[in-house]
Amino acid sequence: MKQVNHRKLGKNILRLSLIILLAFSTSLSAQEGDPVNGKSLFNANCAACHQLDKKMTGPALRNVEQRLAEAEGLDREWLSSWIRNSSAMVKAGDPYANKIFNEYGGAAMTAYPQLSDQDISDILAYTAEEVPAAPAGVQIADAGQSSGSDGASMSNKVILGALAVLFALLAMALILVRQTLNRFAEAKGVDISETKGTPIWKAFIQNQFLVLVSVVVLLLASGYFVFGYFMQVGVDQGYQPVQPIHFSHKIHAGDNGIDCKYCHSSARVSKTSGIPSLNVCMNCHKSVYEVAPETATAEYSKEFYDGEIKKLYAAVGWDDADQKYTGDTQPVKWVRIHNLPDFAYFNHSQHVSVAGIECQTCHGPVEEMEIMYQHSSLTMGWCINCHRDTNVKVEDNAYYTKIHEELSKKYGVDKLTAAQMGGLECGKCHY
Numbered sequence: 001m002k003q004v005n006h007r008k009l010g011k012n013i014l015r016l017s018l019i020i021l022l023a024f025s026t027s028l029s030a031q032e033g034d035p036v037n038g039k040s041l042f043n044a045n046c047a048a049c050h051q052l053d054k055k056m057t058g059p060a061l062r063n064v065e066q067r068l069a070e071a072e073g074l075d076r077e078w079l080s081s082w083i084r085n086s087s088a089m090v091k092a093g094d095p096y097a098n099k100i101f102n103e104y105g106g107a108a109m110t111a112y113p114q115l116s117d118q119d120i121s122d123i124l125a126y127t128a129e130e131v132p133a134a135p136a137g138v139q140i141a142d143a144g145q146s147s148g149s150d151g152a153s154m155s156n157k158v159i160l161g162a163l164a165v166l167f168a169l170l171a172m173a174l175i176l177v178r179q180t181l182n183r184f185a186e187a188k189g190v191d192i193s194e195t196k197g198t199p200i201w202k203a204f205i206q207n208q209f210l211v212l213v214s215v216v217v218l219l220l221a222s223g224y225f226v227f228g229y230f231m232q233v234g235v236d237q238g239y240q241p242v243q244p245i246h247f248s249h250k251i252h253a254g255d256n257g258i259d260c261k262y263c264h265s266s267a268r269v270s271k272t273s274g275i276p277s278l279n280v281c282m283n284c285h286k287s288v289y290e291v292a293p294e295t296a297t298a299e300y301s302k303e304f305y306d307g308e309i310k311k312l313y314a315a316v317g318w319d320d321a322d323q324k325y326t327g328d329t330q331p332v333k334w335v336r337i338h339n340l341p342d343f344a345y346f347n348h349s350q351h352v353s354v355a356g357i358e359c360q361t362c363h364g365p366v367e368e369m370e371i372m373y374q375h376s377s378l379t380m381g382w383c384i385n386c387h388r389d390t391n392v393k394v395e396d397n398a399y400y401t402k403i404h405e406e407l408s409k410k411y412g413v414d415k416l417t418a419a420q421m422g423g424l425e426c427g428k429c430h431y
Helices: 002-031 035-045 064-071 076-084 086-091 095-103 117-127 138-188 200-206 208-231 249-255 278-285 302-316 348-354 359-363 380-389 398-411 419-423
Strands: none
Touching (some): 035 117, 064 076, 076 117, 086 095, 200 208, 278 302, 380 419, 398 419
């Protein structure tokens, strides 16, 4: 009986040892977070308020676990509780939780109860990574680019120099040929002295037919150029002013895919598209304080773009170091690009919301423009041609349901252009 008990006891001890070993190994694996998955979780949950090396809405999180352990004696259990429900810790009177809460203006951190222990370990593993060194070879690449540009300019100088030498040689050859011909003429006794005749201008004046034809041609050419000049009055196609703060539509609308109507929100409901307020810019740039290195080009460096963001901060009175507004604002005097005459009526909401026309139809490939410019002429003829050629979007469009039925019977067509719906009437745009 005792032997049986000893056997059972031995088995139980073995099972208990295995369970403890398994739990210990599980805890160890949980402690070893995956920084790759942690980066993904950090960007999805934390990046709106935190950066690794810069104070934002919340503190910088590089080596946060180590720093809290050394400075405050707080362990991962405290961090997990804070991440899952910081408000509860503040209400419970936790000293450090209240210190952080008050230090950052009483802004409550979003609770993340859905994050598992492993998720938190992964995030902390990502925050514990060392600061990546600047990629070697950047300066080499820049040097290569500059040398390439220098080489191109050097080759252009060589070509221009060669052309100049060639023309000089040709001129010298012509002079030598003339001198040689003069010597031959003198040797043959040929008189090459120039005979004076009637000046060409006097002969021209004496010929009345040539004078009449010249006057007619001159009047026609002058009328053509004067008409062309007056037709361009008020037409600013290609106008590309320099703005007080450089704004790259290529980066915002192109690389980042921001919808035009996010910034120009009034285009959906108003006559004008509106100039977005700087608060709209700060919705993103409160957190985006620098551009990605790959955004820089040979013409516009990263330092240039970062400097323009600092201009934005100065305009809105944003203290990036303390993450708060100072109240010291400066107006930004944007230069208007698209400007229709006052006697012409144009409604953005009619075209954007009702007709469903894309912004690029009138404004061109905005997503490719580093500096915004007027792409279309915006003349009366340009608008009329568009009304004649563009079929109105009437399918599933309640705005046109009744008028489409009536006009379809009138014209006997399934599709209608804006011109057929009265788009050429003077009173539509001039009233």
